[in-house]
Amino acid sequence: MLERFVNKTSFESQEDFIKNFKVNVPDNFNFGYDVVDEWAKTHPDKKALCWTNDRGEHIDFTFAQLKTYSDQTASYFQSLGIGRGDMVMLILKRRYEFWFSIIALHKLGAVVIPATHLLTKKDIVYRNNAADIKLIVCAGEEIITRHVLEALPESPSVEKTVSIGPFIPEGFDDFHRGIQTAKPFQKPAHPNANEDISIMYFTSGTTGNPKMVAHDFTYPLGHIVTGSFWHNLHEDSLHLTIADTGWGKAVWGKLYGQWIAGATVFVYDHEKFTPADMLRMIQDYRITSLCAPPTIFRFLIREDLSRYDLSSLRYCTIAGEALNPAVYEAFFNLTGIKLMEGFGQTETTITIATFPWMEPKPGSMGVPNPQYEVDLIRHDGERAEDGEQGEIIIRTDKGIPLGLFKEYYRDAQLTHEVWHHDIYHTGDVAWRDEDGYLWFVGRTDDVIKSSGYRIGPFEVESALMTHPSVVECAITGVPDEVRGQVVKATIVLSEEYKAQAGEALIREIQEHVKKVTAPYKYPRIIEFVEELPKTISGKIRRVEIRNKS
Numbered sequence: 001m002l003e004r005f006v007n008k009t010s011f012e013s014q015e016d017f018i019k020n021f022k023v024n025v026p027d028n029f030n031f032g033y034d035v036v037d038e039w040a041k042t043h044p045d046k047k048a049l050c051w052t053n054d055r056g057e058h059i060d061f062t063f064a065q066l067k068t069y070s071d072q073t074a075s076y077f078q079s080l081g082i083g084r085g086d087m088v089m090l091i092l093k094r095r096y097e098f099w100f101s102i103i104a105l106h107k108l109g110a111v112v113i114p115a116t117h118l119l120t121k122k123d124i125v126y127r128n129n130a131a132d133i134k135l136i137v138c139a140g141e142e143i144i145t146r147h148v149l150e151a152l153p154e155s156p157s158v159e160k161t162v163s164i165g166p167f168i169p170e171g172f173d174d175f176h177r178g179i180q181t182a183k184p185f186q187k188p189a190h191p192n193a194n195e196d197i198s199i200m201y202f203t204s205g206t207t208g209n210p211k212m213v214a215h216d217f218t219y220p221l222g223h224i225v226t227g228s229f230w231h232n233l234h235e236d237s238l239h240l241t242i243a244d245t246g247w248g249k250a251v252w253g254k255l256y257g258q259w260i261a262g263a264t265v266f267v268y269d270h271e272k273f274t275p276a277d278m279l280r281m282i283q284d285y286r287i288t289s290l291c292a293p294p295t296i297f298r299f300l301i302r303e304d305l306s307r308y309d310l311s312s313l314r315y316c317t318i319a320g321e322a323l324n325p326a327v328y329e330a331f332f333n334l335t336g337i338k339l340m341e342g343f344g345q346t347e348t349t350i351t352i353a354t355f356p357w358m359e360p361k362p363g364s365m366g367v368p369n370p371q372y373e374v375d376l377i378r379h380d381g382e383r384a385e386d387g388e389q390g391e392i393i394i395r396t397d398k399g400i401p402l403g404l405f406k407e408y409y410r411d412a413q414l415t416h417e418v419w420h421h422d423i424y425h426t427g428d429v430a431w432r433d434e435d436g437y438l439w440f441v442g443r444t445d446d447v448i449k450s451s452g453y454r455i456g457p458f459e460v461e462s463a464l465m466t467h468p469s470v471v472e473c474a475i476t477g478v479p480d481e482v483r484g485q486v487v488k489a490t491i492v493l494s495e496e497y498k499a500q501a502g503e504a505l506i507r508e509i510q511e512h513v514k515k516v517t518a519p520y521k522y523p524r525i526i527e528f529v530e531e532l533p534k535t536i537s538g539k540i541r542r543v544e545i546r547n548k549s
Helices: 014-020 031-042 063-079 097-108 121-131 142-154 175-180 224-230 249-253 256-261 275-285 294-300 325-335 412-418 457-464 495-500 503-516 542-548
Strands: 047-053 058-062 087-091 111-114 135-140 160-166 197-203 211-216 238-241 264-269 289-292 315-318 339-344 350-353 373-377 390-395 423-432 438-443 448-450 453-455 470-480 484-493 525-529
Touching (some): 121 197, 249 256, 275 294, 294 470, 457 470
Parallel strands (some): 087 111
Antiparallel strands (some): 197 211, 423 438
16 A cells, blocks of 8 residues: 555665655545555455454454445435535544544545544534534543533534434434444545645644644645654554544544554553553554553553563654653663654644664654754744754745645634744754754743743753652743743652652752753752643643643
């Protein structure tokens, strides 16, 4: 399958990758027909999805079965009036019906809007009206369906609501009954053009309502690099990305690039993350490839890994937040596996990555994906030199790269604010070393300005993580009349140190940071907490910590 879209499928060096990598984009590309159905035609019995849950249920789906189920689902959605350009919100957690539905909606040329199950009534009302959502398909759980029902009186665009069960409240259609009784699917004559919107994510910023990040139908092809050349997947790979389907990371790691590479996607449908359970899944199902945010790896390394047979695991990637070198070293010492870091946004595919032919530098994101013309610019707009901090930007004067978002839907002003004069501004700050590796500093609004110094949260967090008492931490800036801002550390302590929480431990941690990094970066304020506020994807919400300070 990969050979259909790229002119070369393996590379020996970054120079080789930059020179020879190219994606051939077909006219009117549609992931449902051109990837899923193509696999079903050429390799019908190839396993596409291995699904299990925390109740012991397990189902495997071949590509032939996924074609059948997605066709039935598409026909059912057609009967509900869904067609090209219609907006459909999926609130499906990690249920396998998500894969039926997203493929079906692609086949219809509709717009998929994945959403987290943590949305309240207010969140759902906002999304329904901002995007004129026509259909909502959700997991059949009381709290989810209740919030959807409560939102309907204020959501005039919503015509139908569907539950996948087991709970089917009054007013909801039964998904499984609908697909079982659906007529044979009739493919639309012209389901889509490449430039049509295919998938849209609501993504929150530090202020204002969530932005609507719209991608076109070529977006899955942008994830060829994600699956084949960052995750390093092959046709015999069994890949696990730990992500809820409401998060953009799900299509990064549970769908597009993985199936183009021919890998099998593993899904563990669980309500609460438990490190021991996840390790048991890797052991029992013989997972070969794992991708997760740093939060997950921080908890995994605190387990007794010798109790598990992890011999099948050959490759691990990490993204979502910058990776502390201490976590890298601990995981490598325990498993012998090097964590290959990557960076991207909801607006992009993988933008910066540590590729298989490279030696990772612990704490570095890696090098630019040649799909994108990545650069660093200073505050004055000039290019940052090696060793100098600058904002990560993507230049688009030579063409819009495959995988970069189309627009912030219905918000031309916001689109122009981040993407103008042929430059897309990521809002993230990094520096580049002499080998071309990029090192994350922080969001532009997270960088702390103290007594004339610019301090990146990540470098202080990395220093803190080398102290044995620290399980997790977040660095934020606190206003100060003399210094402008001072560094504050919010820390989750390990169990063995919780009884020692107090001034003596604070001083010990402060002195430790002064020795590990430049003394001016040490946290003048330290707060111990039971847990850090996080998004559904596991990212630490520093803005919430700042607002409480």
